[in-house]
Amino acid sequence: MNNAPHILVIDDELQIQRAIRTILTEKGFKVTTASRGEEGLTLAAMNEPDIIILDLGLPDMDGVEVCTRLREWTLCPIIILSVRDSERDKVAALDKGADDYLTKPFGIEELLARVRVALRHSTNRQGMQSKVIHAGLLMIDLAWHIVKCGDEEIKLTATEYKLLAYLAANHGRVLTHQNILTNVWDPADANHTEYLRVYMRQLRKKLEVNPERPQFILTEPGVGYRFIADE
Amino acid sequence: MTMRGSTFISRSSQYLLAIGFIALVTAILFSLREALDTTLVALLYLIPLGLITAYWGLGPGITSALVTFLTFNYFFIEPYYTFAVHRSTDIVILIIFLIVAIVISQLVGRMRSGLAAATAHEREATQLYELSTALAGLQDGLTIAKILAKQVQDVSQGETVELNITGTQSFAFRLPESKQITRPPEWVVPIQVVRGILGEIRLWRAAPALTSSEKRLLQTFANQGALALERARLAQAESRARVLEESDRLKSAILSSVSHELRTPLSTIKAAASSLRGNDVNWDSAARPELIAAIDDEADHLNMLVGNLLDMSRIESGVLKPKREWNILSEIVGSVLARMKHLAEEHRIEVDMPESLPLIPVDYVQMEQVFTNLVSNSVKYAPEKSMIRMRAFVDGDSIHAVVSNQGPQVPQEHLERIFDKFFRITAADQVTGTGLGLSICRGIIEAHGGRLWAENIPDGLAFNFTLPLLWEGVSPPKLPMDTETE
Numbered sequence: 210m211n212n213a214p215h216i217l218v219i220d221d222e223l224q225i226q227r228a229i230r231t232i233l234t235e236k237g238f239k240v241t242t243a244s245r246g247e248e249g250l251t252l253a254a255m256n257e258p259d260i261i262i263l264d265l266g267l268p269d270m271d272g273v274e275v276c277t278r279l280r281e282w283t284l285c286p287i288i289i290l291s292v293r294d295s296e297r298d299k300v301a302a303l304d305k306g307a308d309d310y311l312t313k314p315f316g317i318e319e320l321l322a323r324v325r326v327a328l329r330h331s332t333n334r335q336g337m338q339s340k341v342i343h344a345g346l347l348m349i350d351l352a353w354h355i356v357k358c359g360d361e362e363i364k365l366t367a368t369e370y371k372l373l374a375y376l377a378a379n380h381g382r383v384l385t386h387q388n389i390l391t392n393v394w395d396p397a398d399a400n401h402t403e404y405l406r407v408y409m410r411q412l413r414k415k416l417e418v419n420p421e422r423p424q425f426i427l428t429e430p431g432v433g434y435r436f437i438a439d440e
Numbered sequence: 441m442t443m444r445g446s447t448f449i450s451r452s453s454q455y456l457l458a459i460g461f462i463a464l465v466t467a468i469l470f471s472l473r474e475a476l477d478t479t480l481v482a483l484l485y486l487i488p489l490g491l492i493t494a495y496w497g498l499g500p501g502i503t504s505a506l507v508t509f510l511t512f513n514y515f516f517i518e519p520y521y522t523f524a525v526h527r528s529t530d531i532v533i534l535i536i537f538l539i540v541a542i543v544i545s546q547l548v549g550r551m552r553s554g555l556a557a558a559t560a561h562e563r564e565a566t567q568l569y570e571l572s573t574a575l576a577g578l579q580d581g582l583t584i585a586k587i588l589a590k591q592v593q594d595v596s597q598g599e600t601v602e603l604n605i606t607g608t609q610s611f612a613f614r615l616p617e618s619k620q621i622t623r624p625p626e627w628v629v630p631i632q633v634v635r636g637i638l639g640e641i642r643l644w645r646a647a648p649a650l651t652s653s654e655k656r657l658l659q660t661f662a663n664q665g666a667l668a669l670e671r672a673r674l675a676q677a678e679s680r681a682r683v684l685e686e687s688d689r690l691k692s693a694i695l696s697s698v699s700h701e702l703r704t705p706l707s708t709i710k711a712a713a714s715s716l717r718g719n720d721v722n723w724d725s726a727a728r729p730e731l732i733a734a735i736d737d738e739a740d741h742l743n744m745l746v747g748n749l750l751d752m753s754r755i756e757s758g759v760l761k762p763k764r765e766w767n768i769l770s771e772i773v774g775s776v777l778a779r780m781k782h783l784a785e786e787h788r789i790e791v792d793m794p795e796s797l798p799l800i801p802v803d804y805v806q807m808e809q810v811f812t813n814l815v816s817n818s819v820k821y822a823p824e825k826s827m828i829r830m831r832a833f834v835d836g837d838s839i840h841a842v843v844s845n846q847g848p849q850v851p852q853e854h855l856e857r858i859f860d861k862f863f864r865i866t867a868a869d870q871v872t873g874t875g876l877g878l879s880i881c882r883g884i885i886e887a888h889g890g891r892l893w894a895e896n897i898p899d900g901l902a903f904n905f906t907l908p909l910l911w912e913g914v915s916p917p918k919l920p921m922d923t924e925t926e
Contacts, residue, residue: 296763296805314743316736403766403799407919410768410795421774421791428775431763431805 219249246270326381498549755883801911822847
């Protein structure tokens with residue numbers, strides 16, 4: 210049990226705490242809970258958890274602030290919980306270093322999927338990043354810059370490839386518009402979401418079976434994009 | 441100073457003219473002296489006197505009467521060229537002449553000033569009439585103030601007129617606007633209503649000083665203005681009260697809808713959860729997954745209801761501000777359809793949104809909401825296996841989108857009303873939902889500067905909406921795409 214991943218849940222709603230703790234414990238995780246931002250920061254420093262689940266609406270501190278303070282010293286994956294219609298806060302927290310988000314109310318499969326992705330990326334940070342990513346029939350070789358669908362190679366332009374490689378390297382994670390624009394284009398282009406819209410359409414046309422109902426490149430409304438690869 | 445100077449000149453020139461006229465008449469009579477009798481001369485002298493008083497007023501009239509008395513005595517009563525009188529009849533003639541001359545002057549003068557006063561009164565009445573006509577029916581305080589200031593300026597011929605309105609909507613208004621004036625105003629009239637003082641009219645007019653009748657007129661103007669301002673305020677208060685009443689009505693409608701709509705999914709959840717908990721259902725029973733699915737579905741339904749209520753209250757309070765970005769309409773539709781997959785699998789869905797459509801400046805999340813609501817409305821009413829069609833095309837400066845279904849048509853008189861809150865054609869207990877979906881759509885489309893309407897089509901119902909393509913006057917960007925492959 211000692212090797213079980215440790216998850217810290219910071220949420221002031223006791224019902225949510227209870228539900229998450231019950232389910233995650235059942236799935237073999239070690240769970241610690243905190244109801245306030247300060248308490249959460251202290252527990253994070255003491256226990257060095259593997260994942261932090263952080264609610265944005267805390268009574269004592271702004272969730273975005275908690276995110277910023279955590280990022281001053283730890284790379285531990287942070288999954289934020291927020292309510293609908295707070296895209297602005299979500300995006301702010303993601304841009305301040307949170308890794309992913311869940312909108313309340315959420316299904317437990319969603320929570321477990323986010324936790325799995327977060328764990329994988331924290332392993333990748335330790336230098337074990339996979340160089341070949343599979344998604345359905347798609348194969349993306351990040352080392353050799355090759356994209357294939359089955360046996361057929363897909364021709365991408367330089368920007369399209371750069372965009373796809375960035376998404377694929379972060380597969381499973383939500384990437385905000387600003388994050389993608391800054392990394393694939395240039396920090397100066399961080400507000401040009403129209404670039405993203407147009408290039409995403411091009412990419413989907415080349416990669417997706419049905420570009421209107423994408424399976425691999427998903428839009429996260431008001432937030433960004435997420436690339437779904439095979440686990 | 442010029443005005444006072446010019447009236448002074450015209451006043452003294454009236455006297456000079458009167459005396460000149462008398463001199464002329466005296467010269468004519470003098471040349472005929474031998475042929476005329478003294479009494480006849482006296483009678484003839486009365487004619488110019490009457491004329492002078494009638495034209496130039498009492499002052500010149502009396503003056504000329506005295507001058508005439510002297511010239512008459514000097515030139516026409518023997519002994520000539522002295523003021524001495526020898527004959528007693530001549531003395532009587534002279535005295536009678538003087539009395540008649542003064543009485544005529546008095547009478548004609550009084551008539552004349554009566555006429556002038558009547559004219560002045562008529563002018564005042566006309567000005568007041570014009571003011572109250574101009575103010576009639578105005579609802580806006582600023583417009584009222586402008587008209588009032590302009591009329592005061594017209595009537596008083598002042599250098600500057602300033603209107604200060606205090607209170608909640610305070611403002612100052614000055615005519616002519618560019619003029620800067622440093623000295624205190626010559627005359628200040630309060631604008632007063634029952635509740636107190638609304639403001640004041642300040643008038644700068646150094647000369648001529650305001651007469652009492654002008655002051656009276658300005659006070660009347662101020663009173664008229666006060667009445668108009670008060671009326672505007674009351675009208676505003678009334679419309680505010682109507683808005684409050686409307687929102688109160690909405691709130692109670694929401695409450696009754698909420699209690700009905702929220703209780704339905706809650707009952708399902710409660711029943712399913714408690715029967716699972718109470719071991720009423722065997723572990724391997726087929727009912728088990730069904731109950732669990734019911735809890736899950738109804739929880740989603742509850743979530744949607746709460747979301748709708750939130751959206752509606754946001755639209756109602758006017759805080760729904762679209763966060764615009766250049767978006768691709770088909771991408772929005774795509775993510776809506778992906779999310780509604782299980783809802784829409786009973787229907788065939790056809791999307792016709794050509795790639796050539798320009799980018800549109802909309803809030804992604806809000807437009808998703810619009811398509812979600814329109815599609816779920818279609819799913820709810822249109823028969824299974826029927827077609828739901830979504831298409832869009834460019835129409836001038838806007839994009840025109842259509843979501844059509846093969847569901848029942850809506851009676852012509854209800855086509856507009858289906859966008860009203862809580863309006864339903866069918867009884868509320870036959871369909872689920874808050875009755876808010878379509879009015880949320882309309883709220884969002886209107887916040888984007890577009891228009892949403894419904895129309896009956898040969899085999900069903902179509903929702904149409906337009907969205908402007910220009911964003912702050914800028915047309916959709918066309919991006920340079922790189923075409924070289926790696």
